Amino acid sequence: MEIDPLGITPVYQQLADILRAEIRSGNLPVGKPLPSYVTLTQQYEVARGTAAKAVQLLVKEQLVRIVPGKGAYVISR
């Protein structure tokens, strides 16, 4: 999956879409943490705040639960 920084869809949405797809597919299994912000920023070349915003969307969708100091864990798919 690729992110288009110039696309119509905001980058944070694109990233959330990617992560959601990874969760739904089981590629990111329940109980496992998402890649850290640092990893996400490097892997998708987005800013940290953008990565955080994307993950927050998934939290709102109750797909992940964030544990400060630990990670963002997949709780459902």
Added chain:
Amino acid sequence: MEIDPLGITPVYQQLADILRAEIRSGNLPVGKPLPSYVTLTQQYEVARGTAAKAVQLLVKEQLVRIVPGKGAYVISR
């Protein structure tokens, strides 16, 4: 109302609290827009993103509705 940048409560929460109080008191009446981000940043000496985050909280609480290019209007109190 004052913001304490070193307080326990996050600045964006403090600002949201202040604005909420202004709305509840009728000081910021229904139908009127909140001060703009520029005004908020100057008045409370916070960053623009912080002001935006505070206003977003009020949106979530359905106290205000943001109209892009116009302002953040009080819709309830």
Added chain:
DNA sequence: AAATATTTGTACGTATGTATG
């Protein structure tokens, strides 16, 4: 017990895009 590393939380400042008037 203490120091270090990792990860999320908050906050800053800045730049650019989009919508409205």
Added chain:
DNA sequence: GCATACATACGTACAAATATT
């Protein structure tokens, strides 16, 4: 076209929570 206002995005920095050494 221009000014105003919100939206998105970047990069950076430090604090707080957690885990490990």
